[in-house]
Amino acid sequence: xxxxxAISIRGLRVxxxxxxxxxxxxxxxAAGSVTGLIxxxxxxxxxxxxxxxxxxxVAGGSVQVLGEPAGAAPLRxxxxxxxxxxxxxxxxxxxxxVGYLARILGQSTEEARRALDLxxxxxxxxxxxxxxxxxxxxxVSLAGALLGEFELLVLDEPTVGLDPLLRRELxxxxxxxxxxxxxxxxxxHVLDEAGRCDEVVLLREGCVLATTTAAGLRRRTGTxxxxxxxxxxxxxxxxxxx
Amino acid sequence: xxxxxxxxxxxxxxxxxxxxPRTLALIIGVPLVLLGLLKLVFQGREHEFQQIAPPLLGxxxxxxxxxxxxxxxxxxxxxxxxxxxxxxxxxRGDLVAGYALAFALVAAVxxxxxxxxxxxxxxxxxxxxxxxxxxxxVLNAELxxxxxxxxxxxxxxxxxxxxxxxxxxxxQLLLCGLIVPRxxxxxxxxxxxxxxxxxxxxxxxxxxAAGDGSGAAAAAAVTLGFCALALALGAxxxxxxxx
Numbered sequence: 001x002x003x004x005x006a007i008s009i010r011g012l013r014v015x016x017x018x019x020x021x022x023x024x025x026x027x028x029x030a031a032g033s034v035t036g037l038i039x040x041x042x043x044x045x046x047x048x049x050x051x052x053x054x055x056x057x058v059a060g061g062s063v064q065v066l067g068e069p070a071g072a073a074p075l076r077x078x079x080x081x082x083x084x085x086x087x088x089x090x091x092x093x094x095x096x097x098v099g100y101l102a103r104i105l106g107q108s109t110e111e112a113r114r115a116l117d118l119x120x121x122x123x124x125x126x127x128x129x130x131x132x133x134x135x136x137x138x139x140v141s142l143a144g145a146l147l148g149e150f151e152l153l154v155l156d157e158p159t160v161g162l163d164p165l166l167r168r169e170l171x172x173x174x175x176x177x178x179x180x181x182x183x184x185x186x187x188x189h190v191l192d193e194a195g196r197c198d199e200v201v202l203l204r205e206g207c208v209l210a211t212t213t214a215a216g217l218r219r220r221t222g223t224x225x226x227x228x229x230x231x232x233x234x235x236x237x238x239x240x241x242x
Numbered sequence: 243x244x245x246x247x248x249x250x251x252x253x254x255x256x257x258x259x260x261x262x263p264r265t266l267a268l269i270i271g272v273p274l275v276l277l278g279l280l281k282l283v284f285q286g287r288e289h290e291f292q293q294i295a296p297p298l299l300g301x302x303x304x305x306x307x308x309x310x311x312x313x314x315x316x317x318x319x320x321x322x323x324x325x326x327x328x329x330x331x332x333x334r335g336d337l338v339a340g341y342a343l344a345f346a347l348v349a350a351v352x353x354x355x356x357x358x359x360x361x362x363x364x365x366x367x368x369x370x371x372x373x374x375x376x377x378x379x380v381l382n383a384e385l386x387x388x389x390x391x392x393x394x395x396x397x398x399x400x401x402x403x404x405x406x407x408x409x410x411x412x413x414q415l416l417l418c419g420l421i422v423p424r425x426x427x428x429x430x431x432x433x434x435x436x437x438x439x440x441x442x443x444x445x446x447x448x449x450x451a452a453g454d455g456s457g458a459a460a461a462a463a464v465t466l467g468f469c470a471l472a473l474a475l476g477a478x479x480x481x482x483x484x485x
Binding site: 016017050053054055056057071073076077079080081082083085086087088089090091092096100101103104105106128144 | 244247250251253254258261262321322323325326327328329330331332482484485
């Protein structure tokens with residue numbers, strides 16, 4: 001029998017400013033997988049992630065995470081969330097930023113240093129975050145998610161602004177974390193990264209267009225080009241709607 | 243409540259202040275400059291200076307701390323750091339307590355330095371207990387800190403937060419008895435002045451300086467009560483979930 005899904009969403013609705021951002025989402029994310037949440041900007045990726053970590057006001061439906069309702073107090077030690085903006089204190093150094101998160105979790109400064117080492121930022125640990133590049137800032141933020149004993153990492157566009165080499169290193173890190181038993185939900189708008197995921201969830205205008213694998217996506221659309229595959233899926237969905 | 247999260251937050255805020263010496267210099271320095279200016283304005287009118295300086299010893303730091311804490315907390319909300327903290331093992335009370343702890347330390351330094359400056363350099367003549375005067379000045383700085391946290395949630399931008407300062411401080415300044423004695427105000431205004439924290443700050447400091455220490459403990463208790471109320475409001479108005 002399969003393990004229960006790490007995330008199970010049924011009928012999730014989110015409204016913002018009188019507009020429906022997520023009209024009706026059903027989604028399961030397998031435990032121990034790297035799942036990519038892929039879609040153009042404005043498709044509702046961040047909102048969906050915010051609902052999963054329990055900081056989004058939802059209008060209806062249920063979101064179960066690791067067997068508990070999203071946002072439940074025990075999940076705050078089990079689920080790590082890295083926002084798209086990075087959520088860092090610009091005036092503090094990388095080590096001080098991660099050190100703060102470590103202390104909240106009851107961990108030591110050494111563990112904060114180790115996390116910075118994992119994302120390849122040891123050399124920049126003492127520089128103020130405000131003076132780091134976008135890619136480096138994202139990695140500082142990611143280091144905060146590598147502390148403690150998190151079981152699920154929710155990462156909002158962690159590879160934005162990274163050069164191809166760093167991007168590959170990060171995806172290798174995600175693989176290692178998955179192999180160590182973690183579940184990762186990673187959003188991206190770069191379709192190439194779909195190929196690195198065990199499973200991809202394609203989101204468009206707040207709706208799940210497809211839940212598949214990169215290979216499945218290629219097979220269904222008859223093209224090797226993932227960008228083209230996404231376009232064909234959209235066209236097909238639009239045709240079905242008419 | 244998690245003492246760990248509270249202490250971690252207080253430490254982080256102090257680290258941030260240490261990285262921003264200009265802000266720290268303004269927090270400590272602005273009340274001194276204002277008090278010095280007051281002394282010059284009242285040159286040759288020593289009696290009036292002796293009357294007006296003690297209450298302002300509380301009101302200047304109160305104003306500065308109000309601004310600093312409300313903007314700092316607002317920044318926490320708008321930069322996304324609060325959102326991340328709210329997904330971590332930290333209650334809203336932990337966060338507000340961490341703020342209160344860090345800024346209480348700053349307020350204590352600020353209030354002590356300002357009173358010391360007024361007494362030693364400007365020759366403020368305290369008829370009553372000097373210790374009570376310093377304690378009340380510090381408590382007023384703490385009150386500014388607590389009110390800044392309490393009202394921060396009403397502002398959605400830094401512009402708005404800055405506007406809250408005149409909206410919150412100036413009416414109290416008009417009603418506290420500094421400009422017109424309260425017993426000469428219209429009854430409605432006098433009643434209103436009784437529910438405003440600065441009224442008690444003003445009277446406590448003025449009384450102690452004039453040698454009447456009987457009301458100091460009551461003024462301190464009322465100020466502490468307002469602090470607790472404002473901090474509770476700050477914690478209750480923080481939102482874990484947002485739209």
